Amino acid sequence: MIELKHLCRDFGEGKLTIHAVNDVSLTIESGDVFGVIGFSGAGKSTLVRCINLLERPDSGTVLIDDVEMTALKSGELREARKKIGMIFQHFNLMPSRTVAENIAYPLKGSGLSRQERDEKVRELLKLVELEEKEKAYPSQLSGGQKQRVAIARALANDPKVLLCDEATSALDPQTTKQILKLLKTLNEKLGITIVLITHEMAVVKEICSHVAVMDHGSVVEQGDVYSVFANPKMQITRNFIRTTSNLHKMEELIEEGARIADLQPGELIIRLSYVERNVAEAVISQVSRRYNVDINILFANVEILQGSQLGGTVAIISGERADVTKAIEYFIEKNVEVEVLKDGRVSDPADA
Amino acid sequence: MEEFLIRLMPNAMKDLNILGKSIIETLQMTAWAGIISFVLGMVFGTALVVTRPGGIMQNRVIYQILDKIINILRSIPFIILLFCLLPLTRLISGTAIGVRGAIVPLVFGTTPFFSRQIEAALSGVDEGLIEAAQSMGNSSWEIVFRIYWRESIAAIARGTSITLINLVGLTAMAGAVGAGGLGNFAYIYGQQRNHMDDIYVTVVILVVLVMLIQLAGNLIVKHNTH
Structure with a gap:
């Protein structure tokens, strides 16, 4: 020692x-x-x-x-x-x-x-x-x-x-x-x-x-x-x-006004980060099915560190307003950290 | 052949015995003064490197004293140093003339330069090697022998051939003021009697001697560079 x-x-x-x-x-x-x-x-x-x-x-x-x-x-x-x-x-x-x-x-x-x-x-x-x-x-x-x-x-x-x-x-x-x-x-x-x-x-x-x-x-x-x-x-x-991760590139891309960051009305760019050792379920596809939202993955960076997943995903999520909100709540419930990077729903700030 | 040589350099052929003796004297002076100043140069050069600021046996007092003495001795022209050292030479060698009388001033004239050459050679050793040796538990003395000296053999050989070639030059100068050797021969038999062929022969022999020293140095360098 x-x-x-x-x-x-x-x-x-x-x-x-x-x-x-x-x-x-x-x-x-x-x-x-x-x-x-x-x-x-x-x-x-x-x-x-x-x-x-x-x-x-x-x-x-x-x-x-x-x-x-x-x-x-x-x-x-x-x-x-x-x-x-x-x-x-x-x-x-x-x-x-x-x-x-x-x-x-x-x-x-x-x-x-x-x-x-x-x-x-x-x-x-x-x-x-x-x-x-x-x-x-x-x-x-x-x-x-x-x-x-x-x-x-x-x-x-x-x-x-x-x-x-x-x-x-x-x-x-x-x-x-x-x-x-x-x-x-x-x-x-x-x-x-x-x-x-x-x-x-x-x-x-x-x-x-x-x-x-x-x-x-x-x-x-x-x-x-x-x-x-x-x-x-x-x-x-x-x-x-x-x-070592490209998950934070998104902010730069949004700032630069890259085409990948162009949103249709009602879409959101979110970053999901796995910060707990127990995230092993297929949360993204579950959410997509359960809440009827589309999740378009832009970047993903998931590594196995000491036997557990570490990393996250940057994705565009779109769907009915209430569904999207529920989907995000579900992520949080599953110990996945969610950050909204760009919100295509700005027309109605009450939902942000 | 002999006839040709006699026609080419009549005086030198007549003085062949003295020329031979002079060559031997020059070799003796170079060898003795070379060996002694090599040993002293290694000691002082190493001392400079290990005691300098940041060295493995950092010691301000020793470094400053050595550094200053070397600078002072190096700034005195050899011919003046020769005269300055007359009393000391008599004390050490018992005589101030001949090969024996020349060795003391030659050592004084060569050692400071030699020390600087060794210092430069050892300074070329990568600091990382010293650090690695320390991390392996080497003592300072072990680092001197196993790293500083061993790893700079090529650089030391380079510095030594430069110094020895210088030394040959100094023996000629000492020779002109009574030490014997080729300098003495060229001066007494050549210049004083206006026998130009004696001088030219001396030049040829010195050129060959210098080339041999350089060759030996290069061989050692080549053998120790990987």
């Missing part, structure tokens, strides 16, 4: 002081995949460096499995770091060493014989599926392969924790998926705790079970991924959710 208590880290002095990390407290359970998301400059990289004390917090404590990292002497800290793997955005592989030499690097001085070390390197190469690249140099590898080597290197000392600092930010979407899949597999297979820093919503959705949203050095929202994404409390969290 990783416990961060009231961590603070400032940069600069006087008026120019930047509170990179400002009174952050987090608890990360063992075996969890924990995401920290924030825009650049939010302090997330500094925060993750405080965990292995590459960045020493000005105040606050870091506990890993009840060992107070912040109180360790330098020699003890170096030993403790061997049990905390770290991977980076730009991989940080040693260019003058081969893949095998890079992976063997953390094993120097570990007391392993040459044979044991070679054995370990082979094992790790197999784990990251790069057996055939043993003798290659980093410059001969693709980005995804480099990150795999970096992961193998980070795992050489069988760490309990793996810190990932924007580990997929330099990779294309497909490679990102592969690396995340590998991390997930490692998490399940080795039970390693993963702390993952990212500015990409998709990364958090893909593998994290818990998430903390950071803004200006503070954690503004945290919890299990579904709750945070289904009921975002802070504007910044909503902004992140928008980056």
Whole structure:
């Protein structure tokens, strides 16, 4: 378990002081995949460096499995770091060493014989599926392969924790998926705790079970991924959710006067958002049948997050005035959030 | 063949023994001063990189002192440095002339430049590698040996060949004021006696020597670049 208590880290002095990390407290359970998301400059990289004390917090404590990292002497800290793997955005592989030499690097001085070390390197190469690249140099590898080597290197000392600092930010979407899949597999297979820093919503959705949203050095929202994404409390969290969903494009289209937003009299553009875990029924077709309304879906974005649906639909609903009202009430009853984006019935404001 | 050489450079052929001895002296001076200043340059260059602000063993006092001394020594023209160091040279080597007398001033003249070359070479090491090594539990000394030095072998070789070529130039200058070697040969036997062929032979030999140093440097660079 990783416990961060009231961590603070400032940069600069006087008026120019930047509170990179400002009174952050987090608890990360063992075996969890924990995401920290924030825009650049939010302090997330500094925060993750405080965990292995590459960045020493000005105040606050870091506990890993009840060992107070912040109180360790330098020699003890170096030993403790061997049990905390770290991977980076730009991989940080040693260019003058081969893949095998890079992976063997953390094993120097570990007391392993040459044979044991070679054995370990082979094992790790197999784990990251790069057996055939043993003798290659980093410059001969693709980005995804480099990150795999970096992961193998980070795992050489069988760490309990793996810190990932924007580990997929330099990779294309497909490679990102592969690396995340590998991390997930490692998490399940080795039970390693993963702390993952990212500015990409998709990364958090893909593998994290818990998430903390950071803004200006503070954690503004945290919890299990579904709750945070289904009921975002802070504007910044909503902004992140928008980056991976097209449901909020509609407002722009309406503003731009796009043809798709032209309504016939009596039509409404509504946005339905699934925010509860139990929305599994075919509500749209039920409503359509039951209340005799037409629902024309413009956009839909529904994902499965931790086994539950998350997302929503933007649609044009049309029908008899009373039916439409009842239909909307039915949605609300079914815990589907309804927002009316444009109302083609403006002639009679009493119904709005 | 011999006849042709005698026709081409009559004086140099007559002074062949002295020429041979001069070549050896130049090689000795370059080798000794080169080795000593390489070691010192590695020490000071590394010290500059690790003690500078933000370095892994940040130390303002050591950095400032080293930085200033190097700047001062580099600003003194070598020929003046030679004279300044006469008493110190006698103290250390027991003599101020010949190959032994030349080594002290050559080391003083080369080490500051060498240190800067090493500093530049080590500065080329990606900060990310240092951070990665720290995250793996490396100590500062381990980072010096395993990352800074190991990862900049090519850059160090490049800086070393530049410095050694400079050093060959300095040995010639030292030679002209009594240190022996090819500089001495070109001056005493060539310029003073107006034997131009002696000077030209010296030039050819120096060009070959410099080319060999550059070649060796390039080989090391090539071998260590992946």
